[in-house]
Amino acid sequence: MNKSRQIVIEKPKNNTKKSKNGKLKTGEVEVFIMGKSYKVPAGLTIMKALEFAGYRFIRGCGCRAGFCGACSTVYRIEDEQKLGFDLACQKVVEDKMYLVQLPFVPASKAEYDIEKLEPSDITLITMYPEIARCVSCNTCTKSCPQDIEVMKYIQCAIRGDIAKCAEISFDCIQCGLCAMRCPADIKHYHVSQLARRLRGKYIDPKSNNLAKRLKEIEDRKYDNEIDGLIKMEKKEITELYKKRKIEAEEAVAQGGD
Amino acid sequence: MKLIDGYPEYMLKSIALVEQKRKRNMSHPVKPMSMKEREENLSKYHPDYMDGTRRKLRLGADKGKEFYNGIADLLEARLVLNANDVDLSKIDYDVDILIIGGGGAGTVAALFAYESGIACDKILIVTKLRHGDANSMMAQGGIQAADRPQDSPALHYLDIYGGGHFTNKPELARALALDAPGIIKWHEELGVMYDRQDDGEFQELSGGGTCRNRMHSAKDYTGMELLRNIRDNARNLELPVLEFCPIVELLMDNKGKVAGGVAFNLETFEYYVIRAKATILATGGSGRLHLSNYPTTNHYGATGDGLVMAYHVGANLRDLDTIQIHPTGDAYPEPIVGILSTEKIRGLGAIPVNANGDPFVFPLEPRDVESAAFIKECKEGHGIITPTGMPGVWLDTPMIDIIHGEGTCALKLSGEVRKFKRFDIDMAKHPILVYPTLHYQNGGVEINEKTETKIPGLFAAGEVTGGVHGKNRLMGNSLLDYNVFGRRAGIYAAKYVKKVKIGKLTLSHLDKYKKMIEQAGIDSKKTAPILLPEYRGEKAISRALDIF
Numbered sequence: 001m002n003k004s005r006q007i008v009i010e011k012p013k014n015n016t017k018k019s020k021n022g023k024l025k026t027g028e029v030e031v032f033i034m035g036k037s038y039k040v041p042a043g044l045t046i047m048k049a050l051e052f053a054g055y056r057f058i059r060g061c062g063c064r065a066g067f068c069g070a071c072s073t074v075y076r077i078e079d080e081q082k083l084g085f086d087l088a089c090q091k092v093v094e095d096k097m098y099l100v101q102l103p104f105v106p107a108s109k110a111e112y113d114i115e116k117l118e119p120s121d122i123t124l125i126t127m128y129p130e131i132a133r134c135v136s137c138n139t140c141t142k143s144c145p146q147d148i149e150v151m152k153y154i155q156c157a158i159r160g161d162i163a164k165c166a167e168i169s170f171d172c173i174q175c176g177l178c179a180m181r182c183p184a185d186i187k188h189y190h191v192s193q194l195a196r197r198l199r200g201k202y203i204d205p206k207s208n209n210l211a212k213r214l215k216e217i218e219d220r221k222y223d224n225e226i227d228g229l230i231k232m233e234k235k236e237i238t239e240l241y242k243k244r245k246i247e248a249e250e251a252v253a254q255g256g257d
Numbered sequence: 258m259k260l261i262d263g264y265p266e267y268m269l270k271s272i273a274l275v276e277q278k279r280k281r282n283m284s285h286p287v288k289p290m291s292m293k294e295r296e297e298n299l300s301k302y303h304p305d306y307m308d309g310t311r312r313k314l315r316l317g318a319d320k321g322k323e324f325y326n327g328i329a330d331l332l333e334a335r336l337v338l339n340a341n342d343v344d345l346s347k348i349d350y351d352v353d354i355l356i357i358g359g360g361g362a363g364t365v366a367a368l369f370a371y372e373s374g375i376a377c378d379k380i381l382i383v384t385k386l387r388h389g390d391a392n393s394m395m396a397q398g399g400i401q402a403a404d405r406p407q408d409s410p411a412l413h414y415l416d417i418y419g420g421g422h423f424t425n426k427p428e429l430a431r432a433l434a435l436d437a438p439g440i441i442k443w444h445e446e447l448g449v450m451y452d453r454q455d456d457g458e459f460q461e462l463s464g465g466g467t468c469r470n471r472m473h474s475a476k477d478y479t480g481m482e483l484l485r486n487i488r489d490n491a492r493n494l495e496l497p498v499l500e501f502c503p504i505v506e507l508l509m510d511n512k513g514k515v516a517g518g519v520a521f522n523l524e525t526f527e528y529y530v531i532r533a534k535a536t537i538l539a540t541g542g543s544g545r546l547h548l549s550n551y552p553t554t555n556h557y558g559a560t561g562d563g564l565v566m567a568y569h570v571g572a573n574l575r576d577l578d579t580i581q582i583h584p585t586g587d588a589y590p591e592p593i594v595g596i597l598s599t600e601k602i603r604g605l606g607a608i609p610v611n612a613n614g615d616p617f618v619f620p621l622e623p624r625d626v627e628s629a630a631f632i633k634e635c636k637e638g639h640g641i642i643t644p645t646g647m648p649g650v651w652l653d654t655p656m657i658d659i660i661h662g663e664g665t666c667a668l669k670l671s672g673e674v675r676k677f678k679r680f681d682i683d684m685a686k687h688p689i690l691v692y693p694t695l696h697y698q699n700g701g702v703e704i705n706e707k708t709e710t711k712i713p714g715l716f717a718a719g720e721v722t723g724g725v726h727g728k729n730r731l732m733g734n735s736l737l738d739y740n741v742f743g744r745r746a747g748i749y750a751a752k753y754v755k756k757v758k759i760g761k762l763t764l765s766h767l768d769k770y771k772k773m774i775e776q777a778g779i780d781s782k783k784t785a786p787i788l789l790p791e792y793r794g795e796k797a798i799s800r801a802l803d804i805f
Contacts, residue, residue: 045592054797056789058501058523062390063556065596066676067481070390090679092592111493114448146675166450171478171671174485193489197448200486205457206445213404213438222435225411229418230427241419242292244412247470248463248604248621249289 029095032078046088046099047071059103064089069175072145075099085143085177105176107187110194119202121160128191131157133184140178140188146171150178150188157191165192166199258644263590263682268690271641274614275651275688282608282616283656289619295626302629302636304549305579305728316777317568317770318711324577327546331565334785336771338506340764343519345508348532352381353754354747355517355533357504357563359384360391361480361739362719362746363539364487367496369747375754377496381531383520385503385558385788389488392541392556392720393739396480397599397672398464399472400740401733402437405461408469410434417734420466420623421699421727424576428706429725429742433734436741441473443740447486451475452669462604464732466623472733477599477672480736502529503558503788506767507536507566507715510760515570515714517762523788532762534754535714537746538563539739542698542720545790548580551695552595562786563721567702569770572710575723576700581730584609584627586694588641588649590680595694598673600624600732602652605669606660609691610651611639617650625729628693641690649690658685697735699726708746714757716750718742 022039024030029042031049038053047061062070071088078096093099110127117123125131131154140150149168156165169192178188216222229237258265264272290298300306311323315333324332354370356363359382367380382388403413413434418425441459444451451473452460462472475482491498504518508530517533540563544555553559564574585600587593603609603620609627610616611634618630634640635648642648657666666685667674677684700723708716719739726734774781791798 043591048592048792051792052794052797054793054801056791056793057557058789061557062386063392063395065395065554065556066672067395067478068387068390068556070387090592090676109492111495113493114490170450170476170482171675173481193485196450196482197486197489199448200450201446201448204450204453205455207404207453207458209406209458210402210404210438210441210445212406214442217410217435217438222410225409226414226431226435229411229414230431234423237415237418238292238423241415244415244468246289246463246468247407248467249286249619 029093031093032098034100035098040093044093046073046075046086046091046093049093050088050099060088060101066090067173069173072175072177073100073102086145087175102180105180107176107179107190109187109190112194114197114201117198119162119198123198124157124160124162124165124191124195127194128187130184130186131191134158134186135184137183139181139183140186143177143181145175145177146173148172153192154186154188157195162195162198163203165195169195260681262687263677263680264687265644268641271612271614271651272687275610275653278610278614279653279656282610282614282653283659286608287616287619290622290626295622298629298633299625302632303625304582305625310549311578315779316773318571318573324574325548325580327548328543328561328564328577330781330783331546331561331785331787332568333774333779334781334783335774336506336569336767337784337786338519338767340767343528343530343764345530345762345764347530349529350381350531352531352533353379354381354535354537354750355531356380356382356537356539357518358539358541358719359388359498359500360539360541360719361393361484361487361736362743363537364388364484364491365740365743366537366539366718366747366750367491368487369744370751371494371496373748373751375751377494381497381499381533383499383502383504383531385501385523386556387500388498389484390556390558391484392559393484393736394481395554395556395597396736397477397597398601398604399462399474399479399733400441400483400736401464401467401471401731402441402473402737403434403469403471404438404441404459405469405471408471410437412468413437413471416467416731417726420731421729423727425727426724429704432706432745433725433737433741437737440737440740440744444483444486447490449475449482449486462601463621464600464604465621465627466731467733472601472604474601476668477601477670483736503562504566505786505788506764507570508532508762508764509570509766511763512760513713514757514759515712516759518566532759534757534759535716535750537750538567538702538715538717538721539719539743539746540721544695548695551582551693552586553695554583554586554595554597555695558789560787560790561698562788563717564701565786567710567715567717570712570715570766572712572715573703574701575703576728577723579699579728580695581624581697581699582628582693583624583696584631584693585652585691587689588647588692589643589690591643591645593676594647596676597694597696598652598689598691599670602654602657602670602673605657605665607652607654607656610653612641613639623729623731631691631693635692643690647692649692651688652691653688654684655686655688697730699728699730704742706745707749708742709749716746718746
């Protein structure tokens with residue numbers, strides 16, 4: 001943190017503040033949900049704290065495991081300068097935390113037919129010209145709950161480096177916090193979605209094994225064998241199943257990977 | 258409590274034993290169980306075999322069949338919708354195909370219905386949460402497809418069928434195995450970034466119960482990478498999606514066909530009448546019912562609604578006497594209890610060990626067998642008990658970097674690494690604590706290879722269906738399932754709507770069902786479908802008033 005910017009007069013640390021809602025019991029913390037004080041057990045995630053307080057989610061709650069991006073949120077601890085960014089289903093509450101819900105991110109997506117695009121240097125900037133307005137403020141990166149280097153991948157997109165943009169952005173859960181904070185109105189997560197599709201479709205080399213297998217299936221090479229398995233008596237197929245060689249077991253036995 | 262590297266001291270003592278024995282454990286693997294050992298373990302330690310977890314259903318198409326208590330509760334519950342409250346003379350949406358569910362199966366079905374000639378504005382996806390808030394998005398480890406020369410669709414079939422204890426519908430297992438390579442090809446065309454070798458071949462790992470390495474993955478975000486590509490395609494086509502509008506009951510016509518559904522807007526409390534020539538049920542699973550009191554890996558909306566509405570129109574269900582508990586749910590720290598740690602961790606070579614650092618099971622048994630072994634180990638007192646009383650065994654994740662080189666965890670399991678890092682745990686340096694968690698609904702609405710249910714006009718695909726996996730699903734076959742059968746549902750429903758005529762709409766099946774409940778002498782306090790689980794604090798609920 002940049003200490004020179006901290007001009008707030010520090011309050012004595014040992015003087016624990018009294019709760020605005022009566023005394024806290026051991027193991028409790030006070031949180032402010034949309035500004036209202038609630039006491040909740042320490043150790044709960046933001047999501048579970050809201051539920052404990054009596055909220056029943058419709059929006060702002062999806063997979064509850066950090067994959068869907070429905071519960072991305074901002075928070076601020078009382079008297080702290082910095083705004084925090086995280087997923088409500090993953091972040092544990094702290095005392096005097098101010099909590100909100102961000103139910104929706106308005107961010108327009110380019111529409112395209114992936115079959116008709118080319119993975120050229122200008123594809124991304126053509127579909128999303130606003131990326132050229134990036135002022136390199138890095139706010140997007142700071143607001144990413146996945147700790148992705150968002151600004152860096154936008155710079156890759158500007159340069160036309162689709163493969164790198166796709167690689168850096170891969171863990172994006174499309175929560176939209178980057179787009180909400182961007183002073184240049186970039187829709188980062190839509191840009192990187194396109195980059196990843198272009199890379200997967202046009203840039204990464206393809207599998208020969210897959211092509212061969214598809215031809216075999218088309219030629220109905222396995223139909224008889226599978227029909228034979230289907231017609232087998234249970235005892236017979238159970239024997240066959242028991243006796244099949246397990247590749248993973250053999251690899252361990254050979255000490256390979 | 259003082260924590261070092263995220264763990265309390267007593268757990269670190271156990272970790273020290275794990276570290277001491279790591280080298281030996283890596284070179285002395287536990288052998289897979291024989292079929293007899295599997296059966297013994299399952300019968301003693303898996304909830305599917307315990308007394309009191311299931312009961313006989315008292316009404317409907319499957320009367321007398323045994324289902325898990327929580328499922329039977331739903332099917333015997335009072336109906337949440339009153340037919341008299343719905344005006345069927347005003348149609349809000351009139352479409353060819355209604356797709357219920359905005360996860361993987363639903364979105365794939367929509368894309369292939371479009372490919373099969375149905376206009377975009379004649380397709381409607383309705384979904385309870387947002388488009389893509391689904392278990393499909395959360396799947397991590399991978400998707401199976403037999404495409405290596407040393408593998409074959411027949412071997413894949415054998416794994417599916419044996420893993421399902423030979424109870425699968427063979428024609429569905431065959432479709433799953435034979436369609437798989439074509440699905441991977443479709444993903445390539447969409448632009449899915451699968452993990453590949455330099456020569457373009459897929460990096461393929463082993464999964465529990467698979468005899469060949471055929472797990473295709475995209476780091477540990479495989480489900481997310483697949484669905485965001487698929488969804489992006491749907492968005493480019495502007496396929497209509499109604500979010501936060503779950504279907505609460507199906508509509509029928511006077512000829513006994515399913516003909517759409519009644520949607521409920523969760524935010525305005527309005528209902529919408531949706532008339533459709535064909536309806537595809539793609540509502541996913543039911544982890545949020547917490548069957549047998551397990552925590553779950555599932556998304557917030559996984560409440561088994563599809564089973565309820567399909568049963569109300571007379572469709573039959575199967576294999577709901579089993580649940581899939583995934584062996585490696587997180588047991589520590591408390592905020593992530595029940596969340597999944599992917600099977601790919603074991604696919605990459607991590608071995609489960611007990612409190613003394615000793616291995617006790619082959620790491621890649623089918624999920625039910627592996628889970629039973631974990632439960633046994635803990636019941637016999639060889640597990641670790643967390644500060645909140647949760648039992649668990651170690652999954653020795655540092656083995657991964659030892660086997661494959663430093664940085665492998667960070668690269669191939671970035672999601673997992675990120676999850677534990679929040680709690681100061683470095684899974685490349687220290688093992689993680691795991692215990693089985695409720696993961697998947699093995700059974701569901703019975704379909705055939707055209708995804709038709711028993712009731713004309715009602716198709717189904719994905720986790721809501723039964724028969725594909727029999728009584729136990731293997732890793733990597735659910736992502737495959739929603740693609741294979743989502744695609745088939747889109748294609749066959751598109752074919753069906755070209756010749757079908759819908760008669761007069763009715764909800765009379767609800768009254769019939771209510772009579773059945775009465776005649777069976779059931780007086781349930783519960784209502785169904787439940788739409789969303791109730792997680793509010795007890796105090797808040799106990800003082801809630803219903804006056805606004």
